[in-house]
Amino acid sequence: MTTIAIKERISSANSVTVQRMMDSDPFLVDVDLAGKRIPNLKSKMILHAGPPIEWEDMSGTLRGAILGAILLEKWADSIKEAEELVVLKKIEFDSCHNHSSVGPMAGVISPNMPVFVIKDRLSQNYAYTNFNEGLGKALRFGAYDEEVLTKLNWMRESLFKFLKIILQKLEKEKGGIGLKSIISQALQMGDECHNRNQAGTLLFLKEIMPYIFSYLDRKQANELFSFISSNNHFFLNLVMAASKCMADQAHNIEYSTIVTAIARNGTEVGIRISGLGDQWFTDKAPIPKGLYFPGYSSKDANPDIGDSTITETVGLGGAAMAASPSIVKFVGGTIKDIQEMTNRFRRITITQNKYYIIPFAEFEGTPTGIDIRKIMQSGLTPKANTGIAHKTPGIGQIGAGIVTLPIKPFKEALMSYARTYKI
Amino acid sequence: MIPNNLRVINIGLRVFYQSLTEQKIEAVHVNWEPKPKLEKEIEDILDKIDE
Numbered sequence: 001m002t003t004i005a006i007k008e009r010i011s012s013a014n015s016v017t018v019q020r021m022m023d024s025d026p027f028l029v030d031v032d033l034a035g036k037r038i039p040n041l042k043s044k045m046i047l048h049a050g051p052p053i054e055w056e057d058m059s060g061t062l063r064g065a066i067l068g069a070i071l072l073e074k075w076a077d078s079i080k081e082a083e084e085l086v087v088l089k090k091i092e093f094d095s096c097h098n099h100s101s102v103g104p105m106a107g108v109i110s111p112n113m114p115v116f117v118i119k120d121r122l123s124q125n126y127a128y129t130n131f132n133e134g135l136g137k138a139l140r141f142g143a144y145d146e147e148v149l150t151k152l153n154w155m156r157e158s159l160f161k162f163l164k165i166i167l168q169k170l171e172k173e174k175g176g177i178g179l180k181s182i183i184s185q186a187l188q189m190g191d192e193c194h195n196r197n198q199a200g201t202l203l204f205l206k207e208i209m210p211y212i213f214s215y216l217d218r219k220q221a222n223e224l225f226s227f228i229s230s231n232n233h234f235f236l237n238l239v240m241a242a243s244k245c246m247a248d249q250a251h252n253i254e255y256s257t258i259v260t261a262i263a264r265n266g267t268e269v270g271i272r273i274s275g276l277g278d279q280w281f282t283d284k285a286p287i288p289k290g291l292y293f294p295g296y297s298s299k300d301a302n303p304d305i306g307d308s309t310i311t312e313t314v315g316l317g318g319a320a321m322a323a324s325p326s327i328v329k330f331v332g333g334t335i336k337d338i339q340e341m342t343n344r345f346r347r348i349t350i351t352q353n354k355y356y357i358i359p360f361a362e363f364e365g366t367p368t369g370i371d372i373r374k375i376m377q378s379g380l381t382p383k384a385n386t387g388i389a390h391k392t393p394g395i396g397q398i399g400a401g402i403v404t405l406p407i408k409p410f411k412e413a414l415m416s417y418a419r420t421y422k423i
Numbered sequence: 424m425i426p427n428n429l430r431v432i433n434i435g436l437r438v439f440y441q442s443l444t445e446q447k448i449e450a451v452h453v454n455w456e457p458k459p460k461l462e463k464e465i466e467d468i469l470d471k472i473d474e
Contacts, residue, residue, distance in 0.1 A: 003471050010472055257472070340454070373473050379459030411465065418468045 006255075006423065010373075013255035016017040017274050018351050018369035021250035021258075021314055025121040026242035027176035031163045035111030038099050038128050042111075044075070045092040049107025049307040050265025051280040052095045055086050059266030061142035061302040064393025065106030066093070068144025072152050073110050079144070097261055098278070100248065101128040102240045102307035104233075105140035105387055106266070111150075114160035116134070116238060119176065120245040123309040127248065129241035131155050136397060142174065142302070143396035162224045163394035177207050179242040183316070184355050186235070192324035193239045194308055194317030195385040195400060197330055200235035201228065243310040250274055257417065258350070259370040262313050262382065262405065266305035266389075271409045273372060276416055280386040281409035288386050291332045292400010302391040303401045309384045312345075315353040318384045318402075319345040323358040323366070331385045331400050341383050341402075342367065348374040348382065372410050372417070381405040 001009070035041055046069050048062055058066070070082035070091065085091055096107050102306060103109055108130075112403055115128045130140075137143040170176060182203045189199035205228055212221045228234050251260040256274035263270055270280040293296070307375035311317035321327065322342035325335055344359070345367035352365030375381055387400040417423070431450040433440040440452040455464070 004470055007474065011474065229461065343454070373469060376465055376469060377458070377473060379456075414465060414468055417472075423468060423471050 006421070009255045010257055013253050013275065014350055014369065014371065016130065017250045017256040017258040017260075020122075020253070021246045022354050022368065023122055024180075024246040024249040026118045026127070026245040027121055028116055028167065028179055028238060029119045029171050029176035030113055030117040030167050031160055032117055033111065033160075034109050034113050034128070034130075036114045037117055037126075038101055038109070039113060041099055041109075042092060044090065045094060045101055046070075046099055047094055047096045047103070047107070047109040047112070048265060049096060049103055049105065049305060050257060050263040050285075051263045051268055051270030051282055052098070053093070053267055055093065057267050059302050059305065060274045060391045060393045061305055061389040062106045062108075062266045064142030064144055064395075065108040065139050066091075067393065069108045069110040069113070069151075070141075071144060072139075072149055073112055087100055087240070095263070095265075096307055096395045097244075097263060097272075099128070100126055100244070101138065102244045102263075102310050103130050104132070104236055104240065104308045105306040106142060107140075107307045108139060112156065114156055114163075114239055118179065118241040118245055120239070120249060121175075123165045123245075123249050125245060125248060127241045127244040129237040129244070131159060132231060132234050132237045135233060138396060140306075141177070141387070141396040142393050144394055158220075158223060159227060162216055162220050165215050166208050169211050169215055170208070177204070179238055180355060182207070183239055183242060184357065187316075187320055187323045187356055188307045188359055190324055190326055192313040192317055192320040192327055192385070195387070196232075196324050196327045197235040197239065198339055199234045200239060201232055204235050204238065205229060218420060226228045239316065240308055240310050243316065244307075245313045246314045247310055252277060255421065257372050259313055259372065262309040262384070264304045264309065266302055269405060269409065269411060271405075273413050273417065276420060279416065280326050281413040281416065283406040283408040286403055286406060288398050288401040288403040289332075289389050290386075290388060291330070292388070292399035294395070296390070296398035300390050300392075300398055302389045305388060305389060306386065308386065309382075312382050313370065315349075315366040318382060319349070319384070320356060320358060320366040322361045325360070327385065331402055333402070344380055344383060345370075347378050348380055352375070372413050374416050375407070375410045379407070381407050381410060382408070
């Protein structure tokens with residue numbers, strides 16, 4: 001193929017990629033136990049965030065979350081027993097992404113955890129994510145004490161059942177809850193939909209409110225409402241699963257140079273490219289820069305972790321920072337910084353999103369379709385905003401901030417692309 | 424040497440622009456950075472596939 005023909009082929013493939021990414025139409029249709037719904041999730045398997053990793057290489061945060069999940073599953077009665085099971089290789093691990101799933105921070109999903117079931121109306125494909133526990137001491141930050149496990153048990157015994165009742169009715173009457181519509185409204189209300197989900201959570205509550213009143217008793221309604229309304233990050237997991245639908249819909253398009261996954265497992269950060277199949281390109285995960293809770297500093301921080309950068313992959317989070325002036329109080333920086341962060345994405349993406357609009361940027365669409373060619377030409381990599389976990393298992397979240405992705409995965413992806421397409 | 428009504432166009436590092444505005448000097452910032460120096464192998468690939 002001539003150079004001109006290759007360039008045209010790439011341009012056409014990339015256009016299709018971003019159109020499919022934007023036109024994906026994810027709906028929340030159900031909740032279920034992970035083991036019943038997530039494809040190929042085995043009975044003694046635990047899924048985690050980021051690219052695949054073995055126990056020996058896992059960070060403290062991820063190890064803590066996995067040990068907590070083993071206790072929650074009642075596969076062991078103590079942390080010592082749980083560690084023995086892992087060392088004896090009685091438990092299998094795999095990346096959430098390999099099972100149509102995503103999870104924030106450690107992203108741990110085990111068979112008896114409840115998950116949201118998201119259906120893409122465009123492709124009829126599904127994506128899955130766990131329920132958000134709230135800030136502070138949480139399994140996703142590697143904490144696993146009695147308080148954490150009690151909350152997770154309540155989420156499985158009560159929250160799951162309440163949501164099941166509501167979503168069955170909603171699915172029957174409206175086909176579920178349209179997530180893209182909520183996300184686009186939330187962006188216009190000051191969320192960037194990664195680290196700020198106040199508006200998204202309220203809009204979600206508004207959708208389910210009539211069903212809470214109609215189908216739950218007073219005690220159940222009070223428990224459900226109190227839990228969701230006290231957790232501003234409740235909607236994050238739904239944004240992530242919606243984003244996973246969008247990214248998967250754009251994946252596996254021949255000749256495409258567009259990024260379709262960015263994820264971190266606490267040791268490595270990895271990316272996937274639409275035209276390069278399920279191969280991960282990785283580098284060491286960086287330590288985020290940000291604001292720490294009193295008593296903590298960057299010395300305590302675990303390297304960057306979580307699947308939540310699936311939001312940046314589809315034009316949210318760091319790409320949509322200019323939509324969210326309030327975020328600077330959570331992750332640090334100035335209003336100028338958030339505008340520059342969105343502008344940085346404009347230099348490495350190929351289009352503006354049709355559906356995700358930023359009012360403060362003259363109603364322009366968010367930068368969408370990260371192109372490895374633009375990254376290598378500019379030397380600029382995506383910046384994401386993120387939570388920061390303590391590196392010691394069992395402690396939890398210690399801050400929030402900004403992380404700049406290393407260039408090595410993009411460089412290796414470009415070289416692999418050249419080999420794959422014989423350029 | 425430096426006139427009183429100094430007006431500055433700052434190109435590149437934002438920190439110089441910030442320092443000037445903190446001193447109440449009129450300045451505009453141009454967000455520019457030099458193109459990164461690419462390895463030959465990467466440059467050759469980009470020549471064939473870049474827009």
